[in-house]
Amino acid sequence: MERNLDRAVASAEELMTGVAARRAIRAGQWTSHTSGIAPGHVQGNVVILHSRDADEFLRFCQRNPKPCPLLAVSEPGEPLLPTLGEDVDIRFDVPRYRVWRKGELVAEPTAIDELWESDFVTFVIGCSFSFEQGLLEAGIPLRHIAQGRNVAMYRTNIPTNPAGKFHGPMVVSMRPMTAANAIRAIQVTSRLPNVHGAPVHFGDPAEIGIADLAKPDFGDAVEILPGEVPVFWACGVTPQSAVMEARPELCITHAPGFMLVTDLLNHQLAFS
């Protein structure tokens, strides 16, 4: 049933589909982060670059599919992303953007139509929200979600495969779990290559260059209980970090946690 969104603020319970979420975001009725809205729908990381940088970045993503799984790449100058849903317009449909000039954050607008240029290419990259649904549905508890925290993320010593100006270490997210749950989690996420796929490591953090799990580089630390091992997945912060370090003339991304909500279902991403 169509809900009435003809007022100032929408509630999360009204935003059960990608279409409803994007309509509220575009109307300024939803200005918060997107965690928990349109449950079951794929959300994506956004990177927008000038065409000359986009060609290199596309090669970077192709060479690093685990941290940079591409859900969509737009035509140059085309703000619509028809493979991700009905009337997805990247100029309006993200609740908060970040604008970077030569690697420096210069603005956090809620729309980018006034910044739009005719050679902009949009990249939408899979996000761990999708595989976390799969893990929860498989009965695997996720501590950071239970505790209402952001997932813990770490820079590693695992190099990415460079492409032109884009390079840098892989960033991983970490979720502690029992060995039995880790085995199941590997099975569940192996079926989801478009949202980072199987873990890249478990166990000793030092083996991938992480000195202290209590001090994540991004997000919030979570406790690791006796009988649990840390399990590490490639993270969508990797391409963002590579873009920041490359310092292109202009780059526009989503603000952390303020993702693009699509019409795709997480279940559609799984191969069977």
Place this chain on the structure above:
Amino acid sequence: MERNLDRAVASAEELMTGVAARRAIRAGQWTSHTSGIAPGHVQGNVVILHSRDADEFLRFCQRNPKPCPLLAVSEPGEPLLPTLGEDVDIRFDVPRYRVWRKGELVAEPTAIDELWESDFVTFVIGCSFSFEQGLLEAGIPLRHIAQGRNVAMYRTNIPTNPAGKFHGPMVVSMRPMTAANAIRAIQVTSRLPNVHGAPVHFGDPAEIGIADLAKPDFGDAVEILPGEVPVFWACGVTPQSAVMEARPELCITHAPGFMLVTDLLNHQLAFS
């Protein structure tokens, strides 16, 4: 090309198919263990029971699919196993049998036609030889194979689901590998549920009741190098152990390592 087996002893190189292997075994030209012959073909653990015990044992296997993956169950009294290959006759086609009366080993014959009874039911249970091929093909080194040893096996504190007189702890096999190889090994073996499937545990052996990895209950210990974790799979010794402890009036099994060679290809076992 058909090889000439019309002499006393066959060489392993001649036994490239299940048919060739069984023909040599039946003719007494191959009397050794079956590791390495008919490469790529499924080999199975064998348990033969009187019908009254077989009904309970079938329920035991159904309730414990990871240690007891059934490749075939014969009709009562029927020595042929047509789903496993051309003219597979369980009375002759295993190179060495073990005959158990009330749990005591009483004979190790090379054929059991003289012992055959009209209500015997044969169980053929998947074996880790099959998934080890998958691991090696995936580029995962297996130390016990490289060192020419038997895999290390351990009794655990993981209970099986009992059925009638059959019960007891799960026995596991252990292979040390890096975390990255363990993740890949979980993916490879998850696709092979008929040969024990995904591991049941990795990491701390004490969590599954193993006191000392250097002292396996069956097979040979292997070293665990820095950066490696022990990975544990449910093992086909579990049902054998359950049968021995149940002490049925009569039971016939293969001798350890002297398996039934089938016409199935290991690759046929994988779901895609």
